[in-house]
Amino acid sequence: MLDAHILRYDLDATAAALATRGYSLDTAAYEALEARRKQLQVQVEELQSLRNSSAKSIGQAKAKGQDIQPLLAEVARLGDDLKAVEGEFRQVRDEQTAWLLDIPNLAAADVPVGADENDNVELRKWGSRPEFDFKPRDHVELGELHKMMDSEAAARLAGARFTLLKAAFARLHRALAQFMLDVHTGEHGYTEVYVPYLVKGETMQGTGQLPKFADDAFATTDEPPRYLVPTAEVPVTNLAADQIFGADELPLKYVAQTPCFRREAGSAGQDTRGMIRQHQFEKVELVHIVQAEQSGPAHEELVGNAEKILQKLGLAYRTIVLCTGDMGFSAAKTYDIEVWLPGQGVYREISSCSNCGDFQARRMLARVRNAETGKPELVHTLNGSGLAVGRTLIAVLENYQQRDGSIRIPAVLQPYMGGLEVIEPH
Numbered sequence: 001m002l003d004a005h006i007l008r009y010d011l012d013a014t015a016a017a018l019a020t021r022g023y024s025l026d027t028a029a030y031e032a033l034e035a036r037r038k039q040l041q042v043q044v045e046e047l048q049s050l051r052n053s054s055a056k057s058i059g060q061a062k063a064k065g066q067d068i069q070p071l072l073a074e075v076a077r078l079g080d081d082l083k084a085v086e087g088e089f090r091q092v093r094d095e096q097t098a099w100l101l102d103i104p105n106l107a108a109a110d111v112p113v114g115a116d117e118n119d120n121v122e123l124r125k126w127g128s129r130p131e132f133d134f135k136p137r138d139h140v141e142l143g144e145l146h147k148m149m150d151s152e153a154a155a156r157l158a159g160a161r162f163t164l165l166k167a168a169f170a171r172l173h174r175a176l177a178q179f180m181l182d183v184h185t186g187e188h189g190y191t192e193v194y195v196p197y198l199v200k201g202e203t204m205q206g207t208g209q210l211p212k213f214a215d216d217a218f219a220t221t222d223e224p225p226r227y228l229v230p231t232a233e234v235p236v237t238n239l240a241a242d243q244i245f246g247a248d249e250l251p252l253k254y255v256a257q258t259p260c261f262r263r264e265a266g267s268a269g270q271d272t273r274g275m276i277r278q279h280q281f282e283k284v285e286l287v288h289i290v291q292a293e294q295s296g297p298a299h300e301e302l303v304g305n306a307e308k309i310l311q312k313l314g315l316a317y318r319t320i321v322l323c324t325g326d327m328g329f330s331a332a333k334t335y336d337i338e339v340w341l342p343g344q345g346v347y348r349e350i351s352s353c354s355n356c357g358d359f360q361a362r363r364m365l366a367r368v369r370n371a372e373t374g375k376p377e378l379v380h381t382l383n384g385s386g387l388a389v390g391r392t393l394i395a396v397l398e399n400y401q402q403r404d405g406s407i408r409i410p411a412v413l414q415p416y417m418g419g420l421e422v423i424e425p426h
Contacts, residue, residue, distance in 0.1 A: 001100040001101055001103065001359060001363050002014070002100060002103055002105070002106065002359070002362075003362065004096065004100060007030060007100075011027050011030065012027065015027050017106050018103065018104065018106070020107065020113050020325065021104050021106075021107060021325060021327065022115070022325050023103065023104055025103070030099065033092060033095060033096060033099070034096070036092050037089070037092045037096065040085060040088055040092060041089060043085045043089075044082065044085055044086055044089055047078055047081055047082040047085060048082060050078050051075060051078040051082060054071060054074050054075045054078060055075055057071050058071045058072065058075065098211075101205070101211055101212070101363075102212055104327075104329045104330070105327075105329070105330055105331060105332050105356060105359040106332065107327065108332045108333040108355070111321065111322070111323065111324055111327070111332075111333050112321065112323045112324070113323060113324050113325075114323025114325050114326065115325040116323075116326055117322075117323075117326050119323040119325065119326070120320045120321065120322050120323050120326055120336070121320060121323070122318055122319075122320045123318075123319045124318065125316070125317070125318040125319075126307065126310070126311060126317055126318075126319075127310075127311070127315060127316030127317060127340075128316060129316045129342065130316075130342060130399050132403075133403070136342040136398060136401060137343050137398070137401060137405065138274065139274055139275065139341075139343060139394040139397045139398055140274040141343070142343075142397050142401060142405060142407065143169065143274075143397075145425045146168075146405070146407075146423065146425050146426065148165060148166045148167050148169035148170070149163060149164075149165055149166070149169055149274075149275075150163070150165075151163050151164070151274075158279075161264065161277065161278050161279045162278060162279060162280060163274070163275045163278060163390075168417075169393070169397075169423075171417060172393060172396065172409070172413070173282070173389060173390070173393050175413050175416035175417050176389050176392050176393055176396070177257050177389045178416055179309075179412060179413055179416055180284040180386060180387060180389070180392075181255060181257055181284060183308065183309060183312065184255040184286065184305060184386055185255060187308075188253075188305045188308070190253045190254060190255035191252075191253065191254055191255070192255050192256065193236060193254050193256045194256065195229075195232060195236055195256050196229075196235055197228060197258060197259060197261075198220065198226040198227065198228060199227055199229055199234055199238070200224070200226060200227075201224055201225065201226075201227065203227075203235060203238045203241070204217065204234060205363060206234075206237070206241050206360060206363050206364035207233055207234050207237050207330065207360050208330035208360060208363065209227075209230060209234060210227075212329060213329070215263065216230065216263050216264070217230060217262075218261045218262075218279075229258055229259075229260060229261065230260055230261060230262050231258075231285060231383075232256040232257070232258040232283065232285035232287075233287060233383040235256075235258075236256050236287040236383075237287050237289070237360060237364070237381050239254070239289075240252070240289045240361070240364060240366035240379060240381070241364035241365065242364070242365050242366070243366055243367070244368065244369055244376050245289075245367070245368045245369070245379065246368070246369055246371075247291065247369060247370065249368075250289060250290055250294070250368055251288055251290040251291070251294055251298060252287075252288070252289040252290075253286070253287070253288055254286070254287045254288075254289075255284060255285065255286055255287075255386065256284070256285050256287075257282065257283070257284045257285075257389075258285070259280055259281070259282055260280070260281050260282070260283050261279060261280055264277055264278075264279065274394070275391070275393070276348065276394070278390065281388065281389070281390045282388075282390060283387075283389060284386050284387060284389060285383060285384070285386065286302055286305060286306065286384050286385070286386040287381070287382070287383045288302060288382040288383075289366070289379050289380075289381055290379065290380050290382070291368055291377075291379065291380070292377070294380070295355055295380040295382070296355075298355075298380075298382055299333065299335075299355040299382055302383075302384045303319065303337065303351075303353040303384065305384075305386055306337055306353055306386045306387060307337060309386060309387050309392075310337065310339060310350070310387070312410075312412050313392070313395075313396065313410050313412065313413070314399075315392075315396070315399055316339070316399075317337055317338060317339045317340065317347070317350070318337075318338050318340075319335055319336070319337050319338075320335065320336050320338065321335055321336075322334040322335075322336055328352070328354060330354070330356045330359050330360055331355065331356055332354075332355050332356060332357040332359065333354070333355045334352055334354040334355075335353045335354075335384075336349050336351070336352050336353075337349070337351040337352075337353070337387075338350065339392070339395045340395070341394065341398050341399075342398050342399060343397075343398040344398075348391065349391075350387050350388055350391045350395065351384055351385040351386065351387050352385060353382070353384030353385070354382065354384065355382045356380070356381045356382065357380050357381075358378035358379070358380055359381075360381045361378040361379045361381055366378065366379045367379060396410065396413075402422075404425065406422050406423060406424050406425060407422065407423040408422055409421055409422065409423065
């Protein structure tokens with residue numbers, strides 16, 4: 001969350017910056033709440049001082065043989081008044097915290113200002129889009145041809161927005177995840193972690209999924225509930241929660257493969273065909289925990305690591321920087337990588353790489369001890385898909401298809417496929 005001080009001392013400028021993100025901050029209401037907080041804080045301090053003075057007077061009066069009952073009564077009254085004011089003060093502070101938990105991160109200074117995805121800026125393209133002498137099929141058509149992608153069976157098992165993979169498609173999906181993990185651990189220096197798929201509410205709050213996006217999460221009926229992870233970013237980033245690292249312990253670079261579970265509450269009618277937008281999907285997630293001065297370079301490294309997977313697979317893509325109005329809640333700056341899907345004739349997001357600055361760290365109390373001052377400071381957290389496995393499967397199927405519907409296996413994946421070079425339709 002944001003530092004409360006910037007709302008306290010630079011409210012109008014903060015509100016203007018938040019407006020570029022599509023967030024309207026009621027400055028008058030917040031100023032009134034802050035004024036009440038200050039008033040109550042003064043009252044608490046005054047009552048504490050009066051009670052302490054009265055308590056000292058009791059000892060002095062007792063030493064002089066004076067009647068101390070009036071003083072005892074006064075101390076009791078002040079204690080009751082103090083307890084009541086402290087309760088109101090805590091309530092106001094809780095209201096401010098709830099407000100802060102609802103406010104998105106501020107965009108970095110170099111993020112383009114814009115309203116939506118139409119204002120995103122393309123930074124670069126890589127690779128050549130394949131040319132076909134036939135009309136390329138999309139992944140749904142290829143799945144039907146091969147009888148290895150079955151949404152009807154998945155719907156019988158679980159309802160809409162699920163897909164069942166079979167045979168070589170299922171193996172290719174598994175191969176992609178293993179390949180990504182091997183590259184990131186073996187070439188990019190990440191430490192692999194295996195994490196819980198169910199997390200506590202505090203863990204979801206730490207990375208910004210709660211309380212604002214509760215409707216997108218699947219929760220158990222426990223009390224308190226546990227949440228199915230919407231991304232490995234949640235448990236992996238929270239490995240830093242409530243920690244104070246030594247400066248020599250950072251940076252930390254983690255990679256994890258997990259299923260991801262999302263209600264997709266706000267996407268009714270969108271991408272209902274195929275595997276683009278599912279309630280359950282696999283993702284290989286990259287997370288960096290760094291000191292503030294390492295933040296910018298770490299972000300470039302992160303997006304480069306994700307791009308490298310696509311390069312090794314020979315898949316054409318473009319990298320864009322999101323504008324202020326299109327970024328996720330916790331991000332200060334985001335690069336999206338979009339892979340070319342010839343069956344659809346469009347670039348589609350396959351990775352989103354975000355620098356969250358100290359926004360998540362403040363929620364999680366994730367800190368590093370400054371080597372020079374010895375004081376704890378907030379870390380910076382970054383995350384990105386390296387990559388979304390299902391969408392990478394889609395990209396491989398559509399880009400490597402042949403006229404008869406067979407699918408060539410990229411050379412880097414063939415060892416994971418038992419040497420198979422082509423998936424033939426049956």
